[in-house]
Amino acid sequence: MAGPVYEFGEFRLDSGQFELLRNGQSTRVERKPLELLILLASRQGQLVTRSEIAKHLWDSEVFVDTEHGINTAIRKIRKVLGDDPDEPRFVQTVTGKGYRILCAVEVSNGQIGVHDPNLLDDRVPKLQPVESRRRSKRLLSAIVFATVLVIGLICAFLYLRRPLPPPRITEYNQITHDGRPKRLIAIDDSRLYFYFSPASDNFEVSVSGGEITQMPSEVRDYNVLGISPDGTTALLQGPDMSVWSDGVLGGSLRRINGVFATYAAYSADGKYVAYVTRDGDIYRVRSDGTEPQMLVSRRTVAPSGEWSPYALAWSPDGRVLRFSELNKIWEVSSTGSNLHRLFSGLAASNAHCFGHWTPDGRFFIYLSGIQRGSAIGTFYQISALDERRGPFRQASSEPIQLTSGPIRWYGAIPSRDGTRIFAVGVTPRGELVRFDSASRQLRPFLDGISAEFLSFSPDGKSLAYVTFPEGILWKANADGSGRIQLTDLPLYPTGPRWSPDGNQILFSASPDAQSTDLLYVVSSRGGEPHRLIPEDNGKQGDGSWSPDGRRIVFHSQSNGEAALRIFDLHSHRITEVPGSIGMYSPRWSPDGRFIAALSTRFSGLPVCDLETHRWSTVLSHEGIGFPSWSRDSRYLYILYADQQPGVYRVSVKGGVPERVVDLKGFHHTGLVGLWMGLDPNDAPLLLRDVGTDDLYALTLENK
Structure with missing residues (x-):
């Protein structure tokens, strides 16, 4: 049955078909709210009183609480239209009187023009009925196939672009129970390496807890800078800031010639070492100390200001190096190009540092917090940057906070299988x-x-x-x-x-x-x-x-x-x-x-x-x-x-x-x-x- 069609905003209201569409998609609406919406649209700009509404909706019905019914219908109309009663776009309440449509409403008769085949030019040859049916069938099949294909491609595109579930922390397991201040410096498959603060000898403990032991005496005077991704080689810093490696902790030491560093880290394949010099420059060398290349020059970045990079971290594919400096995280390519700061759009008071990739490269785990003043150390929580990419998906630039509450976190390092994060948890008092x-x-x-x-x-x-x-x-x-x-x-x-x-x-x-x-x-x-x-x-x-x-x-x-x-x-x-x-x-x-x-x-x-x-x-x-x-x-x-x-x-x-x-x-x-x-x-x-x-x-x- 034909009837007026009302169009307003992104909506099309067909009174004959009794249907409301939003951007071409049918929207489910109960009968009474839809009848009321048709009434308001038909009286566009005019006040429709509550008594008129009651008579229109329930004239022949008895024992109906019309006041409650009107309020319920208006509420459902606003819900389906996405309308705010405090700042309405579509339906305005006139207190104590009634309601009116605020926006412009276009009205049409809803009929579609009919094409009369008898009006065709006589010069156009008429197809035989059988051939015409065959062609129509083939055309219909092609249209159906193309429609299904397009819908399938759209669904696939939307699926590939869908937001992926964010990571979350599901369990907290305490490894040590002595309460002494600690700093986590490195991990391998089975052990955590740390020192007690103020700085002391290096210690180790199993990833599942247990007895805390000092590291072997052969390396007790060395600082552990990092462990190779395969867990077989450690980077050590000597008393004069020289950098050494050993096959296993406590084994034979080998000096990396010409390298003196405040911080150092292995690349994911173990072939390269990135390090920070005493002057604040960042270099990359092969693990045997050959082929040095400067990646970041302090003179270029901070010729006269403070510049002390730390916490170097290679991406799993070896293409990118990230590091921290003054509670900010920087990124540079492994060839020294494209130096820039991460999270540059966040407020200056946002602090972020000490980042590490999960081994699969899906997430970058780091510490985040709000700086409360130049005199106070920031109290950190653990956050993640979603690095998951796809043919139709870009990596997100929005941080994901993983922890909250009274515990402050320091030195968060993902496990080698990416299922855990090891960190120092501090409750200051x-x-x-x-x-x-x-x-x-x-x-x-x-x-x-x-x-x-x-x-x-x-x-x-x-x-x-x-x-x-x-x-x-x-x-x-x-x-x-x-x-x-x-x-x-x-x-x-x-x-x-x-x-x-x-x-x-x-x-x-x-x-x-x-x-x-x-x-x-x-x-x-x-x-x-x-x-x-x-x-x-x-x-x-x-x-x-x-x-x-x-x-x-x-x-x-x-x-x-x-x-x-x-x-x-x-x-x-x-x-x-x-x-x-x-x-x-x-x-x-x-x-x-x-x-x-x-x-x-x-x-x-x-x-x-x-x-x-x-x-x-x-x-x-x-x-x-x-x-x-x-x-x-x-x-x-x-x-x-x-x-x-x-x-x-x-x-x-x-x-x-x-x-x-x-x-x-x-x-x-x-x-x-x-x-x-x-x-x-x-x-x-x-x-x-x-x-x-x-x-x-x-x-x-x-x-």
């Missing part, structure tokens, strides 16, 4: 402890909260601290009660210091992932932090108040080497401390006479006497940090974490340092791995590592 001089023990302080950078108010009644790893600055009473949050993300405060009047707290932070550290102040009663020196965009850190509260000393770096500078809060003048080139982490003594600092130019603890304007070195030693003044300004406390770890104090006049706390066997944690401070009675405060840090095997499912 610290326990705040204070040294008890009576028992000579470190005991939990403030119930052992996970916090660092403690700073007490001048009257000792309040304190400020930064939670770890969240990075939030809090102010509280001295017993930990009455907490007030002072900062929020993305700021990650470090080194908070109270003003002498107790009204403000000074700290360093980066406003975003790509900016350098700047000085901020915030009211101790709460409020919005603000820049201390907004006119200076150079690096600013470790601010320390003068005892009168009129000046602040800080380390700064705008052009060239760092130096100490003093900011006058009244005049806003900035002056450089004479003789402070290369110094950082300044601390103003409580009596106002001295400024202590650390130095990049020499090992030790320089102190400037502001009365004589002369510098002296009160302690000449490497590996010291976190200088803190005693209350009476007579001593400096420092943290030493090397051969004889401990908290020491040394007289401002110099002399032999005295060990206050023995830290042998103490496991540090914190934003930079360790931290030390003092309470109002000069009792050392530390952050003990109580988090977990172990090797895991993650089952990777991909279809």
Whole structure:
């Protein structure tokens, strides 16, 4: 039965055939909603009241809840049209009245023109009925065959272009259970090679867990850089950065002539080695050291900036080399052409590094995260880049995040069969402890909260601290009660210091992932932090108040080497401390006479006497940090974490340092791995590592 045909948007509504088509495809619609849609289309642009709709749809029916029926029909119409009730394209609701069609509707009578064969030119010869039927049959068969062929080709094309299921992690198996910080460096078919952090001898453990053993003594002084794809040969780095190989770990060593490297990796076929020189250049050589070829020149990429490539990874076909640099992944061909950055379209705060291909080349597994500031190490999750290609399918450029949750992942390496990912899983947490001089023990302080950078108010009644790893600055009473949050993300405060009047707290932070550290102040009663020196965009850190509260000393770096500078809060003048080139982490003594600092130019603890304007070195030693003044300004406390770890104090006049706390066997944690401070009675405060840090095997499912 013929009837009007209404066309709007991508839809064709045939009222005679009672059919709705979308882009030529029939769409299933229930009868009442379709009747209502025909009514609205026939009254295009006009308001159709709810009473008219009820009469049109249910005039002869009784005991019908028309209000509910209309609402249901409208909802189903919107669903089939893909219409948003808040921002409608097709059906507009007139509250309390009814509905109208918004868009333009074209109306036709729906009839198809009829061709009259009697109107044919008489000069056209008429076919005999039998021959005509034969030709029509052959034509119909050809049309059917062509249609089936085209549909088949379209289906095949769509099938080959279909989105493939993404990979996912289906199981987590913990391999080690000691909790000590580790760094995974290489794997083979049966073993994982790693070292405990801080750097120590190399160790190995079975991929299924069990006893941890040291690597053979013959290679104990070498760093494992990588294992050949067939698992038979290791790349080792000697103490002088020379590169060696051995047939099996613990076997005979063979030096790769002329190669000195910070990182190195075998190609998938084991014929080549790519390596990074001490200058940051990337080379490719044959595994015997012959035929060297430069792939990436530091002078070309970063002639004056920082450039330190690491984590080299060859593609399974040997055509591409990827590497990490400053939390970004780069790619270059194995001949040195087409150097470019991956994920260049992502936000600058996105970090990605330490990538490895699965052996079949289907996925590139790497670490990803969001950088929260220049002072904080990024907390990584494991992600994948889908490298699956086909005749009609391009590799995806969209990252796939495989893990989430509180565990942070490091050093993810796919297994040789591609079914697992081995990685270090870290759940960071610290326990705040204070040294008890009576028992000579470190005991939990403030119930052992996970916090660092403690700073007490001048009257000792309040304190400020930064939670770890969240990075939030809090102010509280001295017993930990009455907490007030002072900062929020993305700021990650470090080194908070109270003003002498107790009204403000000074700290360093980066406003975003790509900016350098700047000085901020915030009211101790709460409020919005603000820049201390907004006119200076150079690096600013470790601010320390003068005892009168009129000046602040800080380390700064705008052009060239760092130096100490003093900011006058009244005049806003900035002056450089004479003789402070290369110094950082300044601390103003409580009596106002001295400024202590650390130095990049020499090992030790320089102190400037502001009365004589002369510098002296009160302690000449490497590996010291976190200088803190005693209350009476007579001593400096420092943290030493090397051969004889401990908290020491040394007289401002110099002399032999005295060990206050023995830290042998103490496991540090914190934003930079360790931290030390003092309470109002000069009792050392530390952050003990109580988090977990172990090797895991993650089952990777991909279809």
